[in-house]
Amino acid sequence: MSPRDYKSKELVWDSLAATRSKPRRVLPEGDVVGHLYPPAKAALLTHPLMKNLPPETLRLFFIHSAYKFMGDIAIFETETVNEVAMKIANGHTPITFPDDIRHDALTVIIDEAYHAYVARDFMRQIEQRTGVKPLPLGTETDLSRAMAFGKHRLPETLHGLWEIIAVCIGENTLTKDLLNLTGEKSFNEVLHQVMEDHVRDEGRHAVLFMNVLKLVWSEMEESARLAIGQLLPEFIREYLSPKMMAEYERVVLEQLGLAAEHIERILSETYSEPTLEDFRARYPLSGYLVYVLMQCDVLSHAPTREAFRRFKLLAH
Template structure:
């Protein structure tokens, strides 16, 4: 694909974007979870189940607040910034007007997702009476993006940002899809996730197209420079350090014995999620790099060889 073959989704956005088609969703006061148990390892530890299961709902509510906070940071501080610069022709490389128009719709969608997320946070506080603890000021992408950009010359910072945001948007789509299918969670929250997914599928295709357009025009030298930045990005992006820090912070706010607190800390510290080709998001990331043409570049395949299955990823 080159810029002349770019397929705009403007008409689809006009007909189907959730900001145009979805009513406000209201949080139900029922017995279903506000956050999936499987996404909060703390409540599944042996120590928690044996010694403080009464704190489960508090932990899940706080985990929901963190999720909302992460969404707001991701949508308004990172994706919005990249899309805005593309839309306003402040990005290098510059993209055609059709791409820039679509980037503007991405901005609108992402800010709307953040607005809806904050609405749910307010509803949850009112319903549960549980105020949010201090929430992280960063997400993994906040650290991963500058770490990757630091590996390349300044003229490639925008290109690295484009590729990293494209990776993040594609993995968010995967993550949100899993959340939306969890029947243990309140219907309104699954609906929120389904709405988000509806827009993110369109966004994922948009970013894939833009990466494809850029990569076709990039020089071999620039491609090779970017290749060396991608493993750095993945190492920061796929870490669970921020989640672990949040869980340790949560433990400090539980009214439990010192022995139980220490045991919980030890169990959380022991959790390990190795970043290999078996990581649940790696397949999704490699799919994006494959479909956009990036992974077909030899230097990229070599740089990411640790993340590819033994059989390779260039078929």
């Protein structure tokens, strides 16, 4: 089926969207039960020096990790995804989209604004329940930094297409990441509910953005495919890189009073730079993104496929 044959999911959205069907998720009074951040996302916890920390120090680490997680969601959804969704909905894009795609882009805008609200609401509840104030959070995310990396390498005439493609990849990454985490039961029940509400919406967004990506890739000029396709492997490496998380965790560990030499060892040993050959094993989401790009016919383009082989993101 051609991506231009996409049919609106407005009836599904009307009945199932979190903003229309789910209650506010509230941490109960009293002590917070369970981790406020999924342990599976906390790579530092595998380091021996982290395992030996007192329970109270680990509790604070989880709280500050939760602030970062929720803060990033709020920024990612409103300043990156919604900016592109708004352009699609209003026809301010290099390629004109079918009416059904533009219509559903409006549902994305509503959903993402609600996800940002829920994330900020959860942060406020954490502070109220724990008395721990968040550390300063920036306005840059992994996706916005990776998008900027690409823009610096591309002519301005391709920035509009680049933004759309990057957000299509970013939305599918978030969906898969949240889906992987909802099967975990070791963290706070209310956080689990928040994430389940979120991932149900994101599953619908992922389908829409895969159609958007397939349409954009099929209709853009060959010169644009050549320029953008060569950058996509590096974009994925930049996007999945833990650099920003390591920067934040350094500040957290300093705040928690760890010795400077211990902090340096924890971060350098946990986040050592992978070789090209090791990247897919270290960051499994890269394999899923390759699958998404295959489904959207991006990797049917021989020069782009060859670029992915050079970066060892494709086996053959």
